[in-house]
Amino acid sequence: MPELPEVETIVRELRKKIVGLKITDFWTDREKPLKQAGGSRAFLKEIRNKKVLSINRRAKYIVIDIEGDKTIFIHQKISGHLMYGRWKMKSEILNPKLETNSRFPPSPRLRRAGKMHNSKRRWISAISGPLKKDRENQYIRYLWTFGNGGQMAMSDLRRFSKVMLVKDADLPNLKEIKELGPEPLEIDAKKFLSLFISKRGRLKPVLMDPKFIAGIGNIYSDEILWDSGCHPLSRVENLKPRDIEKIRKSTVKILRKAINYKGDSMDDYRLPSGEKGGYQEVQCAYQQTGKKCGKNDGGTIKRIRVGGRSAHFCPKHQKLK
Numbered sequence: 001m002p003e004l005p006e007v008e009t010i011v012r013e014l015r016k017k018i019v020g021l022k023i024t025d026f027w028t029d030r031e032k033p034l035k036q037a038g039g040s041r042a043f044l045k046e047i048r049n050k051k052v053l054s055i056n057r058r059a060k061y062i063v064i065d066i067e068g069d070k071t072i073f074i075h076q077k078i079s080g081h082l083m084y085g086r087w088k089m090k091s092e093i094l095n096p097k098l099e100t101n102s103r104f105p106p107s108p109r110l111r112r113a114g115k116m117h118n119s120k121r122r123w124i125s126a127i128s129g130p131l132k133k134d135r136e137n138q139y140i141r142y143l144w145t146f147g148n149g150g151q152m153a154m155s156d157l158r159r160f161s162k163v164m165l166v167k168d169a170d171l172p173n174l175k176e177i178k179e180l181g182p183e184p185l186e187i188d189a190k191k192f193l194s195l196f197i198s199k200r201g202r203l204k205p206v207l208m209d210p211k212f213i214a215g216i217g218n219i220y221s222d223e224i225l226w227d228s229g230c231h232p233l234s235r236v237e238n239l240k241p242r243d244i245e246k247i248r249k250s251t252v253k254i255l256r257k258a259i260n261y262k263g264d265s266m267d268d269y270r271l272p273s274g275e276k277g278g279y280q281e282v283q284c285a286y287q288q289t290g291k292k293c294g295k296n297d298g299g300t301i302k303r304i305r306v307g308g309r310s311a312h313f314c315p316k317h318q319k320l321k
């Protein structure tokens, strides 16, 4: 799932492309998530001919303000990702054998199962490069067209992503937004320390809790804790203020570094151009099981389970408290 640096990168890249453009059309094959907006027709009616005023990030959510009193609210969830390019609809033959050999038409059983159509329509990139070649960019569920002919698409293999239309005034009260903890790159040392007062539990799950602090997931909690020298299983109530200050400094350092690298593409995250980010090349702990610790302390990165998730850490310099 994309975390703060990935979503921030997407927003920064899309900002260069879509701010100031007028939305002229919208397509989707996902009616259900748009129920909140009254269905895809009502959604299109509300956004058509509206100019994009701004695009911003809050936690892992993307907020696109358009002319008028509405905002498009997007959550990419596990496998959704936003792209900018141009696409065309193409019919694809699913089974070339059936197409060329009329002696073997689909069996009655397949026909009854509704599989008599031997073709599927899907969007393909009109521009060559990673948007066309990379399989991660191929599952387009939503497509916005702009006045300049450019398009913003959201592909989503697993179909958990969410697109909503929200009144500007209702945005701060939206359930998803209201419950969020602060932005880690926007709070000072005092506020960061105050978050930990009266907080209990294991350190890694606490850092990953969006109600505690926004935007940190599995990758960056491992990286931050490795950098700060804190053990993922440490109990938050046992931490000293100086440990918490170390965690804060590492949080700022690692998240900024990851934004500079345009996110981590070890998994399926891609930039709006379809290209990969670069943080996977510089990971120190996440998915580094068995490798030598980068602090040159003789330690080897270990993987353990914490609350149903995995944590990667160096037992040598990450002290349990």
Ligand SMILES: [Zn+2]
Pocket (backbone or CB within 6 Å): 293, 294, 295, 296, 297, 299, 314, 315, 316, 317, 318
């Ligand atoms: Zn180490």
